[in-house]
Amino acid sequence: MKKFLSLIVLLMVSSTAFAADETTEHLDNIVQFTSLIRWGGVFFSFFVILGSWILLRFTNRLVETFSAQFVQYRMVLQKLQSFFQFFVYMTAGLVVFMISFRINDQILTLIGGTLAVSIGFALKDLAASFIAGLTVMIDRPFQVGDRVTFEGNYGDIITIGLRSVRMRTLTDDIITIPNNKFLSEVTMSGNYGALDMQCVIPFYIGMDQDINLARDLIQEAASSSRYIHLPKPVVVLVNQEIADNYMAIKLTCKAYVVDTVYEKLFETDITLRVMKEFKHHNIQPPMIAVRSTVQ
Structure with a gap:
């Protein structure tokens, strides 16, 4: 029993001494740090x-x-x-x-460690963008001058750098996109290195209108546009469009513009021509069908 009590006393004394040493060490660190402050x-x-x-x-x-x-x-x-x-x-x-x-040496060591950690975190994203930039240049999902769609943004690629890609939108805004974004997101290129690009322009007419005439008018308007790239075909597709309160015939014009910079001018030119011819030939737009329930 006496040996057991002696062991307990020894452990208590040892723990107290350890706690005292730890407290003394903390106090020494605080005193040492405060001594560095002016x-x-x-x-x-x-x-x-x-x-x-x-x-x-x-x-x-x-x-x-x-x-x-x-x-x-x-x-x-x-x-x-x-x-x-x-x-x-x-x-x-x-x-x-x-x-x-x-x-002193302690302050310099502290500064060096802090700078190393900070620079490491900063260079992590930079290195990822650099590697992604090399991947974009080698794989070439798009090129400078391409008109692309990326994350809801639509415009021309003006520069491809090692860290980022710059895009000029159709509203003349400059967007900077980190290269590593292109490794995980879908990018659509409209022309992929070529000057010409396909434009898709929809038109809607009523179910009871002359569909063949409307198709011919759209085909003629697109073929005679000053911005058309005639070596490639002009196609007009026809299908029904059904919504909650109307039915319509949708005519989709697929034609190639001679240069991507004229895309919106090309769409405007064809739309104005088609609307003028529709009015001249009395081709009407779809009518909203209103249904009433008889009580």
């Missing part, structure tokens, strides 16, 4: 941050004033403002760090 520098850091904030506010007001007076230089001024803001942020951060800490 408290006077921390106080002056507030003034550095305040001065940087005032400087950035002043330059923002200055750029806004000059941009309103000299509109032709607005883009240049905004670019210079962005570079200046980045320079102020980096300089202020470096000054605050230099005056707030005593630089």
